Amino acid sequence: xxxxxxxxxxxxDDRLQSQLKxxxxxxxxxxxxxxxxxxxxxxRNLPRIAGHKEGVESVRDIVEVCGQLGVKHxxxxxxxxxxxKRPKDEVxxxxxxxxxxLRDETDRLHKNNVSVNAIGDIDALPIEVQNELNDAKTxxxxxxxxxxxxxxxxxxxxxxxxxxxxxxxxxxxxxxxPDQIDTKAIEKYLATNGIPDPDLLVRTSGEFRISNFLxxxxxxxxxxxxxxxxxxxxxxxLYEAITDFQKRERRFGLxxxxxxxxxxxxxxxxx
Ligand code: IPE
Ligand code: IPE
Ligand code: MG
Numbered sequence: 645x646x647x648x649x650x651x652x653x654x655x656x657d658d659r660l661q662s663q664l665k666x667x668x669x670x671x672x673x674x675x676x677x678x679x680x681x682x683x684x685x686x687x688r689n690l691p692r693i694a695g696h697k698e699g700v701e702s703v704r705d706i707v708e709v710c711g712q713l714g715v716k717h718x719x720x721x722x723x724x725x726x727x728x729k730r731p732k733d734e735v736x737x738x739x740x741x742x743x744x745x746l747r748d749e750t751d752r753l754h755k756n757n758v759s760v761n762a763i764g765d766i767d768a769l770p771i772e773v774q775n776e777l778n779d780a781k782t783x784x785x786x787x788x789x790x791x792x793x794x795x796x797x798x799x800x801x802x803x804x805x806x807x808x809x810x811x812x813x814x815x816x817x818x819x820x821x822p823d824q825i826d827t828k829a830i831e832k833y834l835a836t837n838g839i840p841d842p843d844l845l846v847r848t849s850g851e852f853r854i855s856n857f858l859x860x861x862x863x864x865x866x867x868x869x870x871x872x873x874x875x876x877x878x879x880x881x882l883y884e885a886i887t888d889f890q891k892r893e894r895r896f897g898l899x900x901x902x903x904x905x906x907x908x909x910x911x912x913x914x915x
Contacts, residue, residue, distance in 0.1 A: 660883055661713060668890030671843035673717035674710065674882075675865065677857055678702070680849025680873030693737045698875035700745050704752075709879040711756050711790040713886075717839055718792050721857050725765065725799040739770050742796070746776035750783055757789030763835040764798030793839065800859030807833035836861055844889045846882075848874045866892050 685695030710718045760780040814820040842865040850871040868885040
């Protein structure tokens with residue numbers, strides 16, 4: 645574990661990042677369930693929205709550091725299909741916050757070579773949010789650094805349901821034969837088509853559940869649960885998660901001995 649007592653200067657941070665890169669593999673794709681904003685605020689006698697606002701600061705720091713570390717994909721679970729059922733006030737404040745954050749952050753993201761993408765039932769979002777999202781996506785479309793995927797009005801079951809619907813239509817139209825349905829074919833219908841599965845899933849605030857996140861895609865992800873609430877989850881906490889990830893042996897159903905030599909033709913390992 646990286647000591648939290650280390651003073652955070654730019655040099656210290658550079659040193660920690662170099663150390664992480666030397667220690668082992670940096671995950672290609674990190675997915676995060678950003679949880680605990682409400683509890684963070686409650687502990688401070690603040691309204692829940694104060695936690696969401698502080699959470700935006702964590703997003704900024706984590707996105708920046710992922711870019712610096714060379715992470716290729718970062719998927720942030722920002723709003724689930726179930727979150728629509730929260731009190732109206734909280735939902736509308738969250739939507740406003742999202743809209744403002746997109747508006748305020750797009751230039752910085754662009755400068756940092758980040759490309760913005762969204763997965764989820766985007767049509768369900770208020771039109772103002774959709775517009776900001778489209779602006780961010782268009783402006784950053786050709787950037788070659790970190791790909792930031794915002795999971796908005798997303799759930800794993802929604803994703804699978806939509807995929808099955810589209811797939812059924814293609815079978816009906818004769819574009820696809822039932823015999824051709826395999827895992828690769830299914831993946832093409834998911835919102836994450838073209839994005840490799842997450843190597844590392846982080847959930848903050850100490851909850852041990854997936855809460856309808858990437859149900860298909862997390863099949864072989866390494867899971868790291870942090871006790872820290874999202875508004876307090878910053879780069880040092882991410883370094884800790886990556887350090888833990890680097891100690892894992894990812895076996896993908898095989899035995900240790902098989903992992904020493906890259907297996908010819910093993911699509912699972914090469915994935
Ligand atoms: C995560 O924090 C943000 C969203 C789900 C939108 P929460 O709002 O779930 O905070 P807790 O879990 O109630 O503390
Ligand atoms: C998961 O958090 C969804 C997001 C972080 C967007 P929730 O707070 O909605 O999950 P539960 O209700 O604790 O499972
Ligand atoms: Mg929560």
